[in-house]
Amino acid sequence: MDLHLSHVSHRYGAVEVLDDIDFTISQGHIVCIIGPSGCGKSTLLRLIGGLEQPSGGVVLQIGEPPPDSRNPLTYIFQDFALLPWRTVRGNVSLVLEDQPLAQSARGAIIDDVLRRTKLSEFGDAYPRQLSGGMKQRVAIARALSVNPACLLMDEPLSALDSQTRELLMDDLVELWSREPFTACYVTHNLGEAVRLGHKVIVLSRRPGRIREVVDIDLPLAGRSVAHRGALESLQDRLWTLLREEALAADQELADA
Amino acid sequence: MPEGRAPARPVGFRGGGFAPRPVGVVGPLVFVILLVFWEIGSRLGWISALVLPAPSAALAALRDLFDSGLLFKHLGASLQRLVLGWCLGTLLGVAVGVAAGLFSLARAGVVPLVSAIFPIPKIALLPLFIIWFGIGEESKVATIFFGVFFPTVIAVYGGIDNVDRGLVRMGQSFGLSWTSIVRKIILPGALPAMLSGFRITASIAIILLVAAEMIAAEFGVGAYILMAGNLMATDQLIAGVAILSVLGLVVGWLIGRAERFLLRWRA
Numbered sequence: 424m425d426l427h428l429s430h431v432s433h434r435y436g437a438v439e440v441l442d443d444i445d446f447t448i449s450q451g452h453i454v455c456i457i458g459p460s461g462c463g464k465s466t467l468l469r470l471i472g473g474l475e476q477p478s479g480g481v482v483l484q485i486g487e488p489p490p491d492s493r494n495p496l497t498y499i500f501q502d503f504a505l506l507p508w509r510t511v512r513g514n515v516s517l518v519l520e521d522q523p524l525a526q527s528a529r530g531a532i533i534d535d536v537l538r539r540t541k542l543s544e545f546g547d548a549y550p551r552q553l554s555g556g557m558k559q560r561v562a563i564a565r566a567l568s569v570n571p572a573c574l575l576m577d578e579p580l581s582a583l584d585s586q587t588r589e590l591l592m593d594d595l596v597e598l599w600s601r602e603p604f605t606a607c608y609v610t611h612n613l614g615e616a617v618r619l620g621h622k623v624i625v626l627s628r629r630p631g632r633i634r635e636v637v638d639i640d641l642p643l644a645g646r647s648v649a650h651r652g653a654l655e656s657l658q659d660r661l662w663t664l665l666r667e668e669a670l671a672a673d674q675e676l677a678d679a
Numbered sequence: 680m681p682e683g684r685a686p687a688r689p690v691g692f693r694g695g696g697f698a699p700r701p702v703g704v705v706g707p708l709v710f711v712i713l714l715v716f717w718e719i720g721s722r723l724g725w726i727s728a729l730v731l732p733a734p735s736a737a738l739a740a741l742r743d744l745f746d747s748g749l750l751f752k753h754l755g756a757s758l759q760r761l762v763l764g765w766c767l768g769t770l771l772g773v774a775v776g777v778a779a780g781l782f783s784l785a786r787a788g789v790v791p792l793v794s795a796i797f798p799i800p801k802i803a804l805l806p807l808f809i810i811w812f813g814i815g816e817e818s819k820v821a822t823i824f825f826g827v828f829f830p831t832v833i834a835v836y837g838g839i840d841n842v843d844r845g846l847v848r849m850g851q852s853f854g855l856s857w858t859s860i861v862r863k864i865i866l867p868g869a870l871p872a873m874l875s876g877f878r879i880t881a882s883i884a885i886i887l888l889v890a891a892e893m894i895a896a897e898f899g900v901g902a903y904i905l906m907a908g909n910l911m912a913t914d915q916l917i918a919g920v921a922i923l924s925v926l927g928l929v930v931g932w933l934i935g936r937a938e939r940f941l942l943r944w945r946a
Contacts, residue, residue: 472852494854504849508867508944517863518853549944569853 425485432479439630451603455616458626459672464609472496488572497571501578503558505550512546536564556587574606600644628672737917756898764823765884772828776835797829802890819891826887827880834876838869
């Protein structure tokens with residue numbers, strides 16, 4: 424299943440947030456969206472997943488999601504969005520409880536995703552007992568449990584410290600290498616974008632327009648080691664593109 | 680650092696404080712000391728028995744009450760009114776509060792009404808309730824019911840308002856049904872606010888119970904206290920007040936247990 428954004432625009436009242444956004448998320452690819460703060464990145468993600476309706480244009484789903492996909496468009500949130508009154512298992516279980524699944528099948532799915540995210544030992548822990556990185560791994564496990572056709576990740580690593588971020592990026596690459604998933608990954612961190620993206624979409628400041636689409640034709644696994652130089656120059660190029668926008672966006676906020 | 684010349688001294692400590700810790704024995708100790716002084720003062724005649732009877736006299740009055748079998752008659756009558764009034768008020772208050780927390784129409788209809796009626800001291804309405812429901816149990820239960828109902832509504836819809844909308848959006852993004860979101864996300868999220876509401880409504884219920892019993896009741900702790908006052912039997916009066924204090928403590932303890940059990944996921 425591919426996702427195609429066809430001339431999507433969005434406005435909140437008189438404020439134009441997104442203008443004529445048009446791109447495709449192909450199956451098995453990770454598309455990163457970067458842009459200065461307030462450019463409507465998160466809004467765009469909410470539009471893609473159907474949590475908000477665009478004022479103009481349409482988000483199209485091309486082809487059917489795999490039949491075993493229980494929630495084709497699945498989010499991973501910046502603030503993890505875990506229920507503090509449920510354990511790790513309970514939090515994963517939550518999103519399966521409305522599905523027509525036998526108790527044993529549900530348990531098996533939970534075991535499987537916790538194993539894939541290296542959380543097997545922490546099934547009975549409450550979120551308050553977990554570090555930020557662990558919390559986000561629970562959120563990833565929860566997302567994997569519904570077999571998403573496309574993951575919608577809203578700055579998933581931004582609430583974490585830089586060391587945890589590195590570790591989780593490796594985890595994400597490993598997960599993808601074992602079983603390629605489709606994802607739209609919103610971030611303001613250029614390093615994350617060049618490490619994880621097959622395609623990087625650069626948005627301008629508000630109203631967000633596509634400034635440039637950068638394809639990265641490097642294998643995801645081992646990219647940061649084997650192609651360190653290439654990634655660095657790419658990151659520099661993205662920064663040159665973004666710098667003026669970020670500066671202008673910053674001034675805009677100061678004036679507002 | 681220039682050696683030997685500049686004098687070295689430790690940086691002065693200026694942090695700490697502003698973090699009261701629980702100290703177990705102090706509370707009971709204050710009680711005991713106060714009671715001992717009170718008893719000594721009475722025995723030595725510093726405090727007139729009519730103005731304030733000795734704790735031992737109050738205890739004796741309590742024992743008399745127990746021996747005569749009237750203690751449980753009074754306590755039973757009071758507890759029945761309290762439990763009935765509080766439970767009814769809480770049940771309906773939670774139902775209306777949840778409705779006001781979830782539906783715009785219910786909120787628009789309920790909130791102004793609650794704001795208008797909540798500040799009325801419910802005991803002022805007791806004569807009206809007596810006309811409506813008679814002089815029996817119903818009017819007293821109704822007073823407690825109304826006293827409990829309104830603050831419960833406010834606590835519940837306030838609690839629902841404060842549930843993290845990010846969690847609700849998460850539920851929607853995973854395609855959870857409306858009932859699942861309410862049952863598994865909104866209600867547990869509002870539970871802490873509801874429980875602190877219960878703490879307040881339980882105290883309100885006890886206050887209204889005694890007030891209602893003082894106006895019109897044959898049995899009940901409030902009636903017992905009023906009777907003792909009319910007879911200038913201050914030892915019985917103190918005994919009655921002590922019963923109320925214990926009642927309040929027990930209710931508070933029960934809610935504390937409920938909190939510890941239901942909110943064990945909190946730090």
